Amino acid sequence: MRRALDVAYEMRTVEAVRKDILDAVKPLDPVTLPLMDAWGCVLFEDAIAPYDIPTFASSAMDGFAVRAEDVAAAGESPVILRRVGSAFIGKTPDAQVGPGEAMWIATGAPVPPGADCIAPKEDVTAEPDKVTVNKAFKSGMFVRPPGQDLKEGDVVVPGGKILSGPELGNLSTAGFGAVTVYPKVRVCVVSTGDELVEPGTKPAFGQIPDGNGFTISGNLRELGIAPVRPPIVPDDEDLLRNLFVSRAPEVDVFISSGGMSVGDLDVVKKVVSELGRIDSYKVAMQPGMPQAFGVVEGRTYFGLPGNPVSVFVSFELFIRPALLKMMGRTDLFRPVITASIDEEMEGLPDKTRYSRVFVYSENGAWRARSTGPAASNLLGTVVKANGLAVIPPGDHAVNAGDQVRVQLFRPMEQVQG
DSSP states (O other): OOOTTSSOOOOEOOOHHHHHHHOOOOOOOEEEEEEEGGGEEEESOEEEEEEBBBSSSSESSEEEEOHHHHHHHGGSEEEEEEEEEEEEETTTSSSOTTTTTEEEOTTOOOOOOTTOOOEEGEEEEOSSEEEEEOOOOTTTTTEETTTBEEEEEEEEEOTTTOOOOHHHHHHTTTTTTTEEOOOOEEEEEEOOOOEEEEEESSTTTOOEEEEEHHHHHHHHHHTTTTOOOOOOBBHHHEEEEEHHHHGGGOOOOEEESSSTTTOOOHHHHHHHHHHHEEEEEEEEEESEEEEEEEEEEEEEEEOOOHHHHHHHIIIIIIHHHHOOOOOTTSOOOOOEEEEEEESOOOOSSSEEEEEEEEEEEEETTEEEEEOOOOTOOOOOHHHOOSSEEEEEESOOOOOOSEEEEEEEOOOGSSOOO
16 A cells, blocks of 8 residues: 555546556455356356367258268259158167168257268158158268367367356356356445435435445446445444444455545544555546545455545546456456547646546547536436546647547447437
8 A cells, every 4th residue: 555544645647546556456366156156257267178069960950861972863863761760859869870771860969870961851852761862962961070169178268258148158068067267356335424315215404315325336236246235324433343344254345435535534534544554545537536545354445535426437447447357357448439529628727537428420430428517416417428538637628529538438329319
């Protein structure tokens, strides 16, 4: 950690603070999980095929398993073969195919011994004891050979890959019932303050529903993390201390919001500094200047500002990439595009402004329009947006038509313009 709670605060850049945080956090220790529980996790190391996949030759069509040499003349005139046995999925064929013979076979069924190609049913006239093949087929036609998908020793899924449906399917096909992965981070969202009430509860005068806790929890779920969200804790040091101590064994990270302003003697700062260590920053950004990062009860701690938009922007810039790194991810940052803005956006002399915008395409080019005022309490401006326009420090405004960098935070089709 760079500095303790009681030192003077200096204004620092977003990049410097983010680098400190990313240098401090490390990937979690790998764990072995049942395959289904590993969905969304990053595979720790290459998964190697223990055998050929598929392990046997199978039919790609419903039809008849035949010998290519027997049907070679069918291109000139139909060939009549004696019908023997059947081959069904999941079962050993009940006979083999000899000279002048054909066996009914289902798609995916093992190719019987003796046969080397499949005559699809539409090219065959079938009778109870014989079949007439109306077309010639070469050896290997409509046969899926052993090892067509993977050979023994091939990489089934490479280490570092995020496990989604196709990866789980490939691993299961290769016989993996469990895999070693970087686990998902366990995060406790701490909501504190005498002024907070649970949503759905009628607030008394001066009270507000806990919106920040739900913003943070929703952002966590987007990362595949199921947040731990204890009941709201009032401004009571003993109750807050008990929360950190009791929850620490079951989580990897604590996140709280509010009470991070410079000089603020909020109980969260006090308790965290007693149970661990906290660094407080003034970051040259708007919204979200006051930030805190540290360790409490041996767990990583993030302290966010209290305003709703500040919480969202701070999570995007600092917490999201840190959690991804802890889960073994290397794609830590959101995509950034360049767009032409529709209206003037005022800059700040000494801070980077992150303006909420809606990005859309027009005539093959990206454009961005503001979704509302810059005030950090207006969370509705984020609801309407899909990106954050990055307005660098300076005394001048960015004019309509200028090109700006925009950090996207969700697919554009998820927002209605």
